[in-house]
Amino acid sequence: MIVLGIETTCDETAAAIVSRDADGRGQILSNVVLSQTDEHAAFGGVVPEIAARAHVEVLDLLIARALDEAQCDLSAVDGIAAAAGPGLIGGVIVGLTTAKALALVNRTPLIAVNHLEAHALTARLTDGVDFPYCLFLASGGHTQIVAVRGVGDYVLLGNTMDDAIGEAFDKTAKLLGLPYPGGPQVEQEAKRGDPNRFALPRPLHGRREPDFSLSGLKTALRVEAERIAPINDRDVADLCASFQQAIVDLIYDRLRMGLRVFAERYGVPNALVAAGGVAANQAVRGVLQRLATQAGIQLVVPPPALCTDNGAMIAWAGAERLAAGLTDQLDVAPRARWPLEQVAGSHVDVRTQG
Known part of the structure; x- marks a missing residue:
């Protein structure tokens, strides 16, 4: 065919x-x-x-x-x-x-x-992943946790209540004056920044429903940037690092809940699958691997x-x-x-x- x-x-x-x-x-x-x-x-x-x-x-x-x-x-x-x-x-x-x-x-x-x-x-x-598996879809327009049970058989376990993760990355980059597309730029800046300098929120942390919310995190970042304005290169790097660490912490907490809900409903998934442009972020990949290892399942991230x-x-x-x-x-x-x-x-x- x-x-x-x-x-x-x-x-x-x-x-x-x-x-x-x-x-x-x-x-x-x-x-x-x-x-x-x-x-x-x-x-x-x-x-x-x-x-x-x-x-x-x-x-x-x-x-x-x-x-x-x-x-x-x-x-x-x-x-x-x-x-x-x-x-x-x-x-x-x-x-x-x-x-x-x-x-x-x-x-x-x-x-x-x-x-x-x-x-x-x-x-x-x-x-060649077999059904069922747990999908974490994170892109500029979508942030979802989905039970993929068959062709045309998808159950939404978690969703974003406002911004998608990729959108939050892009808006952070724009706020800090970084070039478009913003996601890769924020990741590069984060590598040389201090992730502990700014105390940014982790919205919905600990909530049983595996949903996401990014608007509060984005607003908190803007408030911090305005508080220390005018910002220099070090400030930009530290803001990016703090933002990315908050995203990684959110993914760990929300997806951990999502995998728990999946297991309760359908048993242990055959794999944790990541898709969307956000999966290219190495810090995000690291936390996904940690989650898969803890759950005793394979992590699959396409090229x-x-x-x-x-x-x-x-x-x-x-x-x-x-x-x-x-x-x-x-x-x-x-x-x-x-x-x-x-x-x-x-x-x-x-x-x-x-």
């Missing part, structure tokens, strides 16, 4: 070709990603109109390149998958409309993929290129759904909001079906 995947939900335009064999093993044949970081850097964040226009300009070329690198003709593709949400609606429309046109012309099944489901299933492509938005994860989710007989009609609608737990599925482990 060969599937073309298209990703246009935010500021990466991506196309990929992925194969899935009868035993459920996957292989990436090509994975082409074009980032729009430079186009948005001057604004300190993603501008939806600029993102959508950039997708229109390059998507056809990226699809052609993905097919060429995979040495695959469009007529050999068994399914065409596109991220149908959640995301910036202009970009989602571009990718899904393109997929519909290709599916119609080539009489190929269309799979409308939930972007979060693609993140949730990537560990099965890279590491950085597959943690951030890419076409291979969309193609793989499409292949998983196609193997389970889950396809979509050409009138399927793009969605700006599409909670993962509302994704329809077969509620079975397709790995056992071939």
